[in-house]
Amino acid sequence: MQSAISNPSTPDLAAKLAFLRDPRAYPKPTGRVEAIETHLSWVFLTDDRVYKLKKPVRHECGDLTTLEGRRHNCLEELRLNRRLAAPVYIDALPLVSRPDGKLHIGGEGIAVDWLVVMKRLPETTTLQRRIAEERVTATDIERIAILLARFYCAAAPVPVDPGAYWARLCARIERETQALTRPTLGLPAARIRFAADRARSFASNNRSLIEGRAEQSRVIEAHGDLRPEHIFLLPAPTIIDCLEFSAELRRLDPAEELAYLALECAHLGAHWIGDVLFAVYARETGDRVPDALVGFYRCGRALLRARLAIAHLDDPAVLDPDKWRRQAAGYLELAFADAAALPAEG
Secondary structure: OOEEOOOOOOOOHHHHHHHHOOHHHOOOOOOOOEEEEOOOEEEEEOOOEEEEEEOOEEEOOEEOOOHHHHHHHHHHHHHHHHHHHOOOEEEEEEEEEOOOOOEEEOOOOEEEEEEEEEEOOOHHHEHHHHHHOOOOOHHHHHHHHHHHHHHHHHOOEOOOOHHHHHHHHHHHHHHHHHHHOOHHHOOOHHHHHHHHHHHHHHHHHOHHHHHHHHHOOOOEEOOOOOOHHHEEOOOOOEEOOOOOOOHHHHEEOHHHHHHHHHHHHHHOOOOOHHHHHHHHHHHHHOOOOOHHHHHHHHHHHHHHHHHHHHHHHHOOOOOOHHHHHHHHHHHHHHHHHHHHHOOOOO
16 A cells, blocks of 8 residues: 655645656757656656656555655665666766756755656567567577576575575465455456465475575575566667565565566467576576476466456556456466466475
8 A cells, every 4th residue: 555745845746747747857858758657656758868756655665755765766776777787777866946946857956856867778679579579589588598697696695594485485375366366356266276276285395495495595686577578689688677676575586587587478478488598597507497396486476467467456547457357367377377287296
């Protein structure tokens, strides 16, 4: 549940949004500004830059209701994303109020908010677009997998109690199952319970395998939101928009993160990509992840993505409820398929 606050001594959110929608607001001339609202931010696209303004909200993973909280979040976004996209993340700049009351991006004045400034990348080069246009190749995926394998190998292991790691994954299955089987949603409860039961059984029968990932120091601070729309197939593959607001949600086994990417590609119709990702990852790192563990991770992620999709129906102002029902149904079919392929016993 989110809550917002305003500070009467500073321009309100409406004034900031109006200013940032004006092409004249930006340091570099731009012909137009496109404004996009996301769950936690407002994003302003100029001809060649992206400016991200955080919403002044409180959510389960952090508090952005204060100016300092938003400044810290912007700096964290900059730091974390420079790991995989250093040339893209230019700066974090204050939105300042000058003595005449006018707003300005950077420079002298009183900081009233903060902006992440990025280079604008061509949408035509995203992995999502390439999949949709059937223009992605095995070589493209190999380049992405090599980048990720090197990133994972360079990351310091995060100390995680093996039992707690196993319990966290089990708790997630329970959470998704309870959320998805609410009668009011009208989702296929029997199939959801089948997938959850198979995942639970796998976790129970293979506890040592799952805990072994933590014992072997496999858990690292990963990207956290590795989706095809965040991957750009430039001359040097570039990955943006990591999950900056929660260190806990970034603490992942690379095998789970790659399974998540494989799932998202499968959801777009490119089922073959997962095999290439894991083959290259194994070659580059020596970490040969059992297929069943990949399926378990993917099943859990599919249930999570179905829950996040169907959660849009809780918003009375949702514009296209059928879109989110279709999306949830697609993820549930993938969860069911992965669950059906899991070994019934250890």
